[in-house]
Amino acid sequence: MFFFRMIKGAYVRQWKKMLVIAVTVALGASIATAMLNVMLDVGDKINQELKAYGANINVVSRSASVLSNLYEIEGDDEVNVDSYLKEKDVGKIKTIFWAFNITDFAPVMESSVTVNGKKYKAVGTWFNHHLELDTGESVDTGVINLRSWWKIKSGEWINEQSSDLKEVMIGSNFAEKENLSVGAVMTVTGKKGGGDYKVRAVYSSGDAADDTFYMPMSEIQKLSGTEGYVKKIEVSALTTPDNELAVKAAKNPDQLSRAEYDLWYCTAYVSSICYQIQEVIPNSVATAYRQIAESEGEILDKTQLLMTLITILSLIGAALGISNLVTSSVMERAGEIGLMKAVGAKNSQIIFLILTEIFITAIIGAVAGYFMGFGFAQVIGRTVFGSAIDMKGMIAFIVAVLILGVTLIGSLPAIRLMLRLRPSEVLHGR
Template sequence: MQGRIIAGSFLRDPGKKVLAGVTMLFASALVSLLLNLTMDIGDKMARELSSYGANLLVTPRTRSTGLRIGSVAYNPFEEEAFLEESDLPKIKSIFWRHNITAFAPFLESTAALSNGASVPLVGTYFYRSIPVPGGRTFSTGVKTLYRFWEVEGRFPEDEAETVEVLVGTSLARRLGVRPGEVLTLEDGGSLLVTGILASGGEEDEMILAPLSFVQRHGGLEGKVSYVRVAALTTPEDALARRARRDPGSLTDREWDLWYCTAYVGAIAYQLEEAIPDARVSPVWQVAAGQGEIMTKVQFFLGVITIVATIAAALGISSIMTTVVLERSREIGLMKALGAPRFLILSQFYVEAGVIGILGGAMGWAFGYGMSGVLSLQLFGRGVGFRPVAIPLVLLTSLFCSLFGTWFPSRSSPDSSSRPSSTSATGPA
């Protein structure tokens, strides 16, 4: 009997049920859209932000602290420590190796030009594929690490027959060189300028050349001054800040949690474990900025999701209030026949539940499709399939329907429990 009454309610007045379903569809679609973006945007934004610079600096543990005045570096010690280029693949061997998106080694030197000028010469990877543990290769270099660099001309090739270089825009202006010209060294060597670099940093005063050439030029085969690393990281919380201040204060359980979370400090610690005699320092200006931006964006999306849920509940409440008022005679008759209160209320809750589940299922599919389109427009790639989003959207939709039905269903039956004088005695 209860099922027939509920089915009859859908058949007698399908318009309002469809309107309620459409309300839940659009509300669930918005929740699905924001939920999928919130769950997926962290990695995508981290990848986008990582292109704006390295957030980890790897230096030799015994590296002396030098002094840089303008574009010239002064070292108070005669002996300079170096990293081994052969250790670089170990960067991709740590627990969080998949979070390492790019790295580039640098070797600092100077070059004497044929005109008598002495200029900073820095060796690096422009774009190279290197073997990493597991029998795979990893393509990396400054072209990947610093995608915001502006190059007039083109990037050099690391393995070209002629030594190809980038010249910083400030240095190029002083030397009067353009892409395609050749710089002659004092020892008779030549450098082909393939591009003029505008980085907005100290590189604007340098010549960037392939690492192998600078190693030969300085007699430092296999040596590297430092390495800049870009990694996807998790924003710091109280645990990460405690570990940064005093690692010894963590319990064994807290240490395991910290080590197995992609905090910038945890990744730095693991890199120090992997690379002998290396000191890894987070670039806090970059790391903190990335974490703060991602936290704010995810908080903003979460607030919008909550607001959408409340708006959907209010919309359902308005529609169900109208439905309850229109069925006041039916409710009063059921009360007069002795129907218990929970039986009357269950009708409205079952109807709301059916609307919530159906609207939520269609809304999830619609929202997932829209999130993929939006992510493709913003980041150039779609969102990943998150199975956990399906029950979350359905539960949210069901909650909105039931919560929106609670007020009208609880207030109207009492006031409508007695048949009116008109229905009891007939027209006056």
């Protein structure tokens, strides 16, 4: 009972000092919590940002003709359905093992059409398509997120849900050549039909899409007589940077051992996602768009490493701050300890008393600090990425171990000093 009275006494008499320790521990703990959380989540966050580069996987039919790609030599009347994918298969992308990592996808159909007597390549796609999957889930996806670099110069994106589908979005070069602007109506004639389309928007993309125009998928299929078929599917997926295993697997998954195969299949490498897409979509070939996939991996790695090093620096800072303060606060109490020794307290009793005091303070500080750090992490997430940082329970454990360890180490030199104190000297005031 006396022990508790001593401790209670320490808190009542020295609440200011205890408060300073608790505040410092709380600050240290909040740095640790915030930085560790941000560090572990920064990969996902940057990955999301990199999705601005658009699709990183391209899915085409296995028998897609090379020639038509190169020279647009399409059979003038007959549509060769072998070289297309079925539109009803597109949604299956959302049923693969890594479905959660597929952020956006959209089928694309291209066809040569005639506008004002001139031949153009028209592109049909989903804009904001609503899709009911076989699994009962529903997905909203489309090209809007896959073309985030487009600048809409006038007008707005086609809305498949509300507007009627007789609309097109035209590239800036095309608009200039044909002298069209938003609201104008143009007549498009394809192989199997034609129609009047209202210009909904003029965009600038900085690439070949500026010379062409985009229209809803169902419309281009009517024009070209390819109902139910798409030429390719653009997929944007969150991927893990490639390593040796991924490179090996990309060449030929059959060469892997069973364990390697499982590891590869269950990791979100771009090659395993491609492989899984080929499994669910019949007669398809999925290829990684290297320019995007490779660079993303590099940038992700670098960012994560950068954040790890910054986190380590902050952790060292926090640890030194805490142990510093603990050391100096224990040293301050030389007089009190001298008195205890003089009245016959054993070293072990004194150490136990002091450690208990410090640890109670540290635990209170650490708990407060954890929640502060939680707040800091969310502030960082909100301001930088506009979304919450995913908090991991593991971090509470790491922070707890860290704080207790640091507090203990911080008290050690002071305690060693205490044990060497001679009561008479201390009490005499030296």
